Amino acid sequence: TQLLEQSPQFLSIQEGENLTVYCNSSSVFSSLQWYRQEPGEGPVLLVTVVTGGEVKKLKRLTFQFGDARKDSSLHITAAQPGDTGLYLCAGTSGSARQLTFGSGTQLTVLP
Amino acid sequence: KAGVTQTPRYLIKTRGQQVTLSCSPISGHRSVSWYQQTPGQGLQFLFEYFSETQRNKGNFPGRFSGRQFSNSRSEMNVSTLELGDSALYLCASSLPTSGGGADTQYFGPGTRLTVL
Numbered sequence: 001t002q003l004l005e006q007s008p009q010f011l012s013i014q015e016g017e018n019l020t021v022y023c024n025s026s027s028v029f030s031s032l033q034w035y036r037q038e039p040g041e042g043p044v045l046l047v048t049v050v051t052g053g054e055v056k057k058l059k060r061l062t063f064q065f066g067d068a069r070k071d072s073s074l075h076i077t078a079a080q081p082g083d084t085g086l087y088l089c090a091g092t093s094g095s096a097r098q099l100t101f102g103s104g105t106q107l108t109v110l111p
Numbered sequence: 112k113a114g115v116t117q118t119p120r121y122l123i124k125t126r127g128q129q130v131t132l133s134c135s136p137i138s139g140h141r142s143v144s145w146y147q148q149t150p151g152q153g154l155q156f157l158f159e160y161f162s163e164t165q166r167n168k169g170n171f172p173g174r175f176s177g178r179q180f181s182n183s184r185s186e187m188n189v190s191t192l193e194l195g196d197s198a199l200y201l202c203a204s205s206l207p208t209s210g211g212g213a214d215t216q217y218f219g220p221g222t223r224l225t226v227l
Contacts, residue, residue, distance in 0.1 A: 007199075035218075040202050040220065041220050042115070042203070042218030042219050042220050042221050043154075043218050044218070045215060045216070045217070054189070088153075088154065090154075097142075097144075097159060097166070097167055097214070098144065098156040098159060098167050098169065099144075099154075099216065100156070101146075101153055101154035101155070101157065102153070103153045104153055
């Protein structure tokens, strides 16, 4: 069974601060996705990374896929209250179509 | 284009009952996956349907079943409900593209099931 561990589990910061969320596994993933989920809604895809060492930027969000494709990070610069939500990483391995999700990081950005 | 819709949004049942949840994928999407989300276990894959056939199955007991219709709409059924089945059940649809690997999945808002 492939596991994805996310840290931290909870994060509460002030508006304007920077933060990093980590997603780690002992398994290699062919692709890794990051989602954000808000209360009462399903997860919304933020980004997909597929190449080891890949870095993708989405406005204030920077996503990195580890060289060995076993880990990933999400960095948010100058966090805003609108960034509040549950951040989930999810990976796929080989030809498997189903996603294996991490446990999630609940982020709260205080105004 | 309308997103993934799930009905009902909220459901309360008692132990031993059965329940059927419905999912309508995005128009043109042919693959539907179901996930269970709980505070303790997080998001766990239940099964995936494509062209009315179950293509993948997660590690859940046989009480959990599903099906897909010719219009790609999908239902999942849970029989003999247990307290531990209380969860948010999410449906996700995707095109999918040819070949292996995950396709971009678009999630619905979920059905919140409470078992008393």
